[in-house]
Amino acid sequence: MPGPARILAADDLARMLRRLAHELLEANQGAHDLVLVGIQTRGLPLARRLSSLITEIEGTEVPTGALDTTLYRDDLGRRQPKSLHPTDVPVDISGRTVVLVDDVLYTGRTIRAALDALSELGRPGRIRLVVLVDRGHRELPIRADHVGKNLPTAYGDRIQVLVEELDGEDGVIAQPSTEGEGR
């Protein structure tokens, strides 16, 4: 089996995040009413970085929170339970534009769970989705509003986004395989 290939390097990732921050601000006409919510676990550091980029570009602080989707997943009992992580959104999301941030968009099931989890916290005016990598193979009618990179993959490939905060380095690696993993 071939080893993992590095698809994106740290500076690719940095440039992508900067572009995504600009796209978000353009689409929202500024940082007004935005709340960034990172999906645990790798969406959270990405959301924090987008937040500081927005502050840098626009000069405004954007509230940033964390969302754990595990308890809202529909595949309970089909796999070993994942560790739970904090859900912690510091502001009332009602009426605001919530930007969900995740590392990889794949089947769409995590995002479905995230939408359910968000609705428990309030009624956002709008929900937008930002992902670093869209690898296709959707099983639900879900699409991202802003995508760092579209990455054609085989169903069983393993795509992994690495972030400095959790993995010690930034980048995206792909492992062609018949065994699907990650989410």
Place this chain on the structure above:
Amino acid sequence: MTADPRGDTTTAAVSGMAAADGARQRAATAAGGRTAPAAVIGEPAPMPHLLGIDDLDAAQVVRILDTAEQLLPIATRERNTVPTLRGKVVCNLFLEDSTRTRISFDLAAKRLSAEVLNFSAKGSSVSKGESFKDTALTLDAMGVDCVVVRSGSSGAPRQLARYLDVPILNAGDGWHQHPTQALLDVFTMRRHLGALSGRHVVIVGDLLHSRVARSEVQALNLLGAKVSVVAPPTLLPPEVEGWGVELVADLDEVLPDVDVVYLLRVQRERMHRAFFPSSREYSRLWGMDGRRLGLLGDHAIVMHPGPMNRGVEITGEVADCDRAVITEQVTNGIAVRMACLYLLLAAAGGDTEEAR
């Protein structure tokens, strides 16, 4: 286990403490400063059942405590349920009365959106032998997804696990085990003290008839705490020497050194056997009162599994003081039971499909 579970205990406990500080004013910490708990190093083995603490290793205990930590804030949210166990049926099979434990399990299951079936066998003869098996087969035929069982007979949950293919959760059996009580106790201790490794807990009272004590000692040993016991000689089980505890004769002597005083309930129904002369005598020698409270270190906490006998093992003054975390134990019990149900039911069915 190749990984050192202590390392994880420490990280988890630290994040637990951070959560504890803010927990009372709901989980409204700024997202900026807080990091997620470290990923579990060396995934703990899945648990098919929760029959006793003696079936668990340290990593499994830590996973339950970490899971409970994340489930605790759900209770204080405006919508205090999550849909996780929707469509699952949890049966509370209570062959022995225990309103408090049953209500706690009931609430835990409901917060996870499970259906709850309460089956109490009061007055019927389902507690032994063939008829117990028939009860099990009936539950199986009804298609329950998990059975929470409380029984006066030691070993009944393990027997049930042989009859049924669904996860069995022991809610207390005879003098044997009461794992969720031990887990909620160590959870409460961890929230107050951080990692329990090297901490000192004294357990006081009726160790002979106490399933709580047995489970408690095992859980504390797994997490690396030092355990002392003080009890009337008549209420010490003969095999206590093998529990890995230190026997202490005088409660006053050990109090200045401990981080936790854990008082066991004096089981009034057993008083007629004359295990000790009188309840006044008991409270003088083994009861926690204001004077003994003064012997404790500033950080030490007082715990009791409930229900309390005020004036016997604990005075009202101690029960109501801010060092007593007895009502907190009750609140934490729901989160810990949610964690157990979640881990048992989420694992059920095995890996039939890869994660996506």
